[in-house]
Amino acid sequence: MKVSNRTSEETCPYRLVLEHVTSRWGVLILLALEERTHRFSELRRTIGRVSEKMLAQTLQTLERDGMIHRNARPVIPPHVDYSLTPLGREAAAQVRKLAEWTQRSLPAVQTAREQYDASRS
Amino acid sequence: MKVSNRTSEETCPYRLVLEHVTSRWGVLILLALEERTHRFSELRRTIGRVSEKMLAQTLQTLERDGMIHRNARPVIPPHVDYSLTPLGREAAAQVRKLAEWTQRSLPAVQTAREQYDASRS
DNA sequence: CGGTATCCAAAAGGATACTG
């Protein structure tokens, strides 16, 4: 399949989805939910330093994109579970592959950076 | 390979590389250079709407990360060719896979969005 | 508990002018 090079949102809607799943918090949410279902506060702890605002915002974006299923149980106090849809599992697998490649390549990148910096000092 | 869930830059350096290759302009540059070597102004035209500032900045970041080779021929007027290194080819292939998956999944995403929006109106 | 609303700081990004 050929990927379009056009850039604006109108001509390139897939870019938006790509940004959602590769965003700072999107990646971490997908990887956490690939392991298991999490509650809102569990995600906060698992991910570490994420504001409530960004966590809620990213969850809503991915839910709207059909990647995440939100199950709000009508109890007091509220209990909300987040899990991946089949589409979300695909996204998580893709993102994990890219993240794993990046981790494997990190030594090569660091070597390249040292050479780049050294050649300019 | 297990991908770390830690988030800060200090504990999670691979996130930076991931952001570089999946950034708005990083993706488009990698895909363009995967096709063929480009000059600076050729990249501007191929990518479409990108400011000189962002193009230069992203090219430098990816060059420093060892993904891009910059060949500046000392002629007047200047002639600078950008191409992918072996590491850059790996990155481009990974990113292209993700971009292709995103394009394939776009119809499913759009359906999900319509349902999400409809259920809230 | 699981959010939303508001405000503010920081970063990203674009337009333009200029240069070797």
Place this chain on the structure above:
DNA sequence: CAGTATCCTTTTGGATACCG
């Protein structure tokens, strides 16, 4: 041609307070 420098606007993200 291939950038750099500057200024400005837009976007992103965090902190805090509050609510059902």
